[in-house]
Amino acid sequence: MTTTDGRIDLPLLPNHPPGRSAVTCEYRCANACAHEAPNESDNAYFGDVVRNIVNRRGMLKAGAVLAVAGAGVAGLAGTAAADRGRPGHGHGPGHGHGQKPPKGLDFTAVAPNREDRLVTAEGYQQNVLIRWGDPVLPGAPRFDFGKQTAAAQAKQFGYNNDFCGLVPFGRDKWLMGSNHEYTTESFMFSGYDAANPTDEQIKIGWNGHGFSVVVVERERRTGKLVVRLDRRYNRRITVQTEFQVTGPAAGSAYLKTKADPTGRKVLGTFGNCAGGVTPWGTILSGEENFNGYFANGQAVTDPTEKARVARYGTPGATSTRKWERLDPRFDLAKDPNEFNRHGWIVEIDPHEPDEAPRKRTALGRFKHEGATVHIARDGRVVCYMGDDERFDYIYKFVSSGRFHRGESRKAREANKKLLDDGTLYVAKFTGDSPAAEIDGSGKLPADGEFDGRGEWIPLVTGNKSHVEGFTAEEVYVFARLAADKVGATKMDRPEDVEANPVTGRVYAALTNNTDRGKAGKEGATEINPRVGNKNGHVLEWEESRGDHTATTFAWRLLLVCGDPATADTYFGGYDKTQVSPISCPDNLAFDKFGNLWVSTDGNALGSNDGLFVVPTTGRNRGQVKQFLTVPIGAETCGPVIADNFVLVSVQHPGELDGASADNPLAHWPDGGNTQPRPSVAQVWKQGREVGC
Incomplete structure (x- = not known):
């Protein structure tokens, strides 16, 4: 219901996530956690299948099953042993004390807090690069909260910025792309009536979604980034922008409508969460909660x-x-x-502002958190993707064509076609510990790690389906059902998936799943080892022989997140008294040293969300340190980790239960009595590299 002050009165539902407000759940994902998870398939956890075979038929017969995934084990097992064998690595208090911090971690960790400001590591500077309503296109009017129009919003920075990516555009200059995932109308308009929005409010919402491209430049003297109102390259993409559908499902009968009988042209993009920057200078954006x-x-x-x-x-x-x-x-x-x-990966070329963005059907349709690209040794493109839903899956795509090196226009145009032809896979995981050792408490099994093997199950290649009972176009358009059919492993909200540019290992953020272990739901598995998982975990794997096109891999959990003082957490084997608490990992990024940076969404530990960094190798593997916290009510998105600065997208600041535009309970970034505004912020230290 809508109260007299315009606030939407949303009851806290039984499955309401502990670190997120009810209004965020309503506007962002239509209260997904208050409903049954869409995955009602009964595909068994692959580890349970293997263990049942072992129990019934003995180890020798099980060997044939394990061999499917076994080729990938040696690589990760060897590096795990090497990591643990280095000085100072392992369990026990005090390890690593008094030693020089590893590269990228030379700062004092930020303490958990509930402040209405961006709190950074000591000694770092910060500024707001761009906020909701700031001009993007030349001639855009100055933002006026009380006098918004759809025409103005179409030229201004959109609402609730999520993914942020930088494409080089000259020395100390970039094309910055930002997703605008969703709008929260009760925070955008005073006196908002949720049951009867005005036509203009609806149209403002249309233009508050989508994508922004702006030219940003770094001032050499100060290190500060500034936005340039470039007439050629600055761009707004909204719910009304025309997209071209490409790839094998383009023109499918499932995509044809009265307005578009060709099935090749779609208006708009919305629900855009994370994304990735490709090696050929385009930006990928994932349509999630559509x-x-x-x-x-x-x-x-x-x-x-x-x-x-x-x-x-x-x-x-x-x-x-x-x-x-x-x-x-x-x-x-x-x-x-x-x-x-809708529910596709979108590709946008910021260098070609007159070119229609593409919806890439070869990457499958599901609730894409994002998509990140890695070039395999043989030159093929590998794209990793997570489907952000309870009990859904991790996917990868391997292109048929090979990456063209060089910066010529011919090479770029060839590379821009790579995501239209290839093989789409979904992941199956098996643990290597006895079932009795995975009791749902988060207690480590006897071998000291949650780890095992995995395989990539092919779903479709070009126009050939690998799934019985599905045509190729059905696999693409209804990828979730095809993945159900082949028995993919149900995960705890797989979000960002990124390959480490230094080691080649791949990491996935599993944000949380409080439904795991509930009556009628899948219980704990070694890959998802806690029931009622409210804090999430971070997964690491290595493809067989280090080849990202391989179909087998070895995996282990790097982090089992939460309060380090509790028994159900794990930090890569590092001393838990020397780490920052972390909850609900969401987006991932890497610095040039190979450290993993993790942003969080929905901190269930009572603190604001934040940005953390953790080494993935060596004596400090697992040493989580908090670099910053975002303001109260906000989610940490992005991030961009450059050598000399960090960009973080601060999404839905001030979205607190009981708050609204008529009753703001937070005022970042402008302070005073102003309304909170989603923004991109920069953090840097003059003359120093990030974390050093």
């Missing part, structure tokens, strides 16, 4: 179509923002195929 933008899910009555819609989260009778009132494409009763045209 289902909540649609209405009248009950109108889909055909059993097959109903099951397909339900697997992605069936929309209610009305949407949160009521977009269906102005645009029939958001009404499933009028055009159900529009639903299938």
Whole structure:
């Protein structure tokens, strides 16, 4: 209901995440955690299957099953042993004390807090690079909270910026791309009536979504970044921008609508969460929580179509923002195929502002957290992706073509086609510990690590389906159901997946899953070792022989997050009395030393979310240190880790239970009595590299 002061009164539901406000859940993901997880498949955890075979038939017969994944074990097992064998690595208090900090960690950790400001490591400077409503296009009006218009928002920085990426554009100059994941209308408009938004408010919301490109330049004297209002390259992409559908599902009958009978042109992008910058200078953006933008899910009555819609989260009778009132494409009763045209990876070329962005169907359709690209040894492109939902999966795509080196226009155009042809895989994991040792408490098994083997199961290659009962286009458009069919491993909200540029190992953030172990739900597995997992964990794996195109790998958990004082946490074997508490890992990045940087979303430990850094090798492996905290009510997004500065996207600052535009309880970034505004912030130390 809407209260007299315009605040939406949302009850705290039984599954409400402990570190996130109810209003964030409503606007961001349509209260996903308050509903049953869409994955109702009964595919068993692969480790359980293997252990059952071992128990029934003996180790020799099980060897044939284990051999599928075994080729990848030696690599990670060897590096694990090497890491533990280095001086100071291992369990026990005091290890590493008095030693010089590793490169990238020479700062004093920020303490947990609940402040309404960006708190950084001591000695670092900060500034707000760009905030919601700031000009993006030349001629954009100055932001006026009380006099917003759709026309103005179309030229201004959008709302709730998430992923941030920098594409080089000259010396100390970049094209910066930012996702605008969602809008929170009750924080955008005074007196907002959620049941009856005005047409102008709906259109402002349309233009508050999407993507911004701005030219940014670093001042050599101060180290500060500034935004340039470039007439050629600055750009806004919104819900009304035309996209080109490419790849093997382009033109599919499942993508054709009354407005687009070709199935090759889509208006807009929304729910864009994380992303990645490609080696050819484009930006990938993941369409995530798109289902909540649609209405009248009950109108889909055909059993097959109903099951397909339900697997992605069936929309209610009305949407949160009521977009269906102005645009029939958001009404499933009028055009159900529009639903299938969202949930893709989008590729945007910031160097070509007149070029339509692409929706890359070869990468499959699901709730994409993002997509990150790694060039394999043979030149093929490998794209890693997480499906951010409870009990959903980790995917990778391997291109058929090879990367063209060089900066010529011909090479760039060839590279921009690489994500349209290849093989899409989904991951299966097996643990190597007896089932009795994985009791759901987070207690380490006898071998001292949560680890095991894995394999990549092919789903589709070009126009050839590898999934029985599915055509190729069905695999692409309904990738979740295809992955269910092959028995992929259910994960605890897989989000960002990144390859370490120094070691080649791959890391995935598993944010949380408080449903794990509940009645009727899958219990603890070695890859997801805690029931009621509210703090999440970070997964590490190494592809067989270090080849990112391989179909087998070895894995282990780097972090089991939470309060280091509790028994259910693990920090790579590092002394837990010497680490920062961390909860709900979300986005990942690396510095040039190979350290992993982790941003958090929904801290369940009572502190603001933050940005952390952790070495992945050597004596300090697992030593988590908090570099900054974002203001109260905010989520830490981005981030960008450059040699001389860090960029962090501060999303939904001040989104606290009981707050609204009529009752702001936080005022970052401008202070005083101002409204909170999502922003991109820069942190740097003059004359010093980040973390040094």
